[in-house]
Amino acid sequence: MSNPVLMALIILGLPLAAAIAAALMNGTALRKLAHWPLIFGCGTAAVLALMLLSDIGSLPGKSIAYSYTPETWFAAGKLKVNFSITVDPLSCIMLATVTFIATFIAIFSSGYMHDDPGFARYFAVMSLFVFSMCGLVLANNFILLVGFWEGVGVCSYLLVGYYFAKPSAAAAARKAFLVTRLGDTGLLLGIFLLWKLGGWHTDLTAIFEYIHQHPPATGELTTACLLLFCGAVGKSAQFPLYVWLPDAMEGPTPVSALIHAATMVTAGVYLVARCAPLFVLAPDAAVTISWIGGITAILAAFIALAQNDLKRVLAYSTVSQLGYMFMALGTIGAVDPTFAVTAAVFHLFTHAFFKALLFLAAGSVMHAMGNVIDMTRFGGLRKLMPRTHITFLCGAAALAGLPLLSGFWSKDMILESLMLGSQHSAQYASAYYTVLLISLATVAMTAFYTFRAYFLTFWGPERIPEEAGHHAHESPSVMTIPLIVLAVGAVFVGIAVEPFNHLFSDFLERTPSLALASHLFHGRAGSHGFDWALAGVGTLLAVGGVVVAGLMYGRGGPEALPAILEPIWFASRRKLWVDELYYALFVKPAEVLAFLAKPFDGVLDALSRLISYVPQFLGQALRPVQNGLVQFYALSMVLGLAVFVSFVVFRITR
């Protein structure tokens, strides 16, 4: 296997084949086996992706990319859209992460969904989801990227609304689709603008090259970058469009794991990381990204503080962690872009492990508790579910950023990039410094809410809801083995690839687009060694959060809050009234508008109905002519012929 493009195409094709196979199995006797295509397809794709990773990693050279343009998709005037894909270190890492995580989620799902009536449908859409995400990271053309981007959106709609008979699930699916659609509009506009600025190219590499040769006005480029970021905001659930992600908990839990860890929400981070050569030329857009990331991180962390729904805590933590990634990406304009992108993608990479782990562990809890996920109704499960308990602890510790776990290293890199940004940025030093402070506050809050959820679920007296019945037990090994694998990843993957041997950053910096971005970067590069002070502060805050959570919730059981915290908890539990605010600001006016527009619609309807009456009347008048009598028909033919013939004869002879 030496041809990287061929391998990438196979990796892309396997999930698609799995989707088709699972869809064909639906409705046949084979539908109980519909998980095998996804497990096999995705597992093979993961192995291939790891081989591809090692192949690309062992190649010499400063920048590595294999582009492949088999076919023009369509062309009209200046617009020319190719089916072009590119294999470079960035897309390789994304491919490996997506397929690897998805494989274990698939194995877990086969246990979790085992007697669900829509088994085959579930696995078909899951495979399609993985396919779309793989296509998204391989696409080297903006329009193709948008195609896969929307494919991811459709699959998330189908999976969030998997229990479509449940009104709340249907509403959540609609919300997810519509809210991300708002961002997608921005993305499309951004792509159109880039098409114009980038010399009428649609291929990413061609646009980067053109903009490198002919830098456009900064204002225009900033606009384009912000519009691109709009798409990322919608897909990656950033403020103000993050509201869909917590609601997406209505889908089956493994779907949440897939959406939060491997596919969908990482698409926005990937997009910005891929477009680093553009953002490096638009520092204003970059600092906006940092700000949005910071606001999202702290807002979501605040909301997560007091949630009682285990899955919702995890959902808000995802929003918050994505905020971290964007904070790091926002430093593209101030520090070496390669470092900023590496920090963000490294966090994406480690986050994929521990967030998939946490969600699957939450799913395992939910499975045992008879689909109850409210943490006030169960507790003290550490004896009952020892494997789930230990793996959840690994994930929670990694998410909290406790030292030496994978979350610690990646979070530290992000803090470092913000620190460097505040030291080296010419215009925005204070902005980056503020974001750094926000991120440090979020570190403490993250540790607190993660361990609050952990203690509430696994410590204190054992309580089991009545829905669980008598069969509250540890999940079967088909569910716990993925948990163990991911837990090992969550603990060791960070320390294995970055802090001592710099495998990850050395690998990633050979991405041509990042090399181009670094080339375009004019600021001071700054040295980025391991910053002991920053790491120490981060560790202190994280440990402090864990300790506070332990003091408050270590005994498990219902919350006993100091009176001073009550209003804060109340605000957090009500999610800061953001949903209510959006309802009042956007949904309600739209409803009023719809109400006002209704009479007008009625007028239009009446008009069209009036038009439809004309042929009806004509038909009514002509109906008696068809009376079924042969001779009547013959007579009318003769009369018609006579009229015609006499017309011809008299016109011609005259």
Place this chain on the structure above:
Amino acid sequence: MITLWHYLAVAAALFGIGLVGFLTRRNLITMFLCAEMMLQGVAINLVAFARFHGNLSGQVFALFVLAVAACEAGIALALFIMLYRRGKSLDASTWQGLRELGVGPTVDDEALSPAAPEEEMPVLTPAGRKPEEEALRV
């Protein structure tokens, strides 16, 4: 001297008689014969023009008309037999079911004369010796 005009006059007369017969008579067989008559009128036209122009294409056409008319006769008579078996009548107006929904049937004002009772037909006596049953049961 018989000219083209005479032939055309005969053809037109045949065609006209057929047409009128087709439109006025309600007996299916009569109507069919009238339709045949119209066809023959046309065939005469074709042959006359073929003679007039001195080529054979009109005659070939007339032969085709004859062949088609023969087939048509076979099918039409078979159909008439089936129709008669279903409706015990050869009246074309019996069959008006294929009309638009909501349009009433067309009813004849003057009643038809009742069909004559079927006459007892003479039956041929079987000829020859009656075959023996044992011989048949081989």
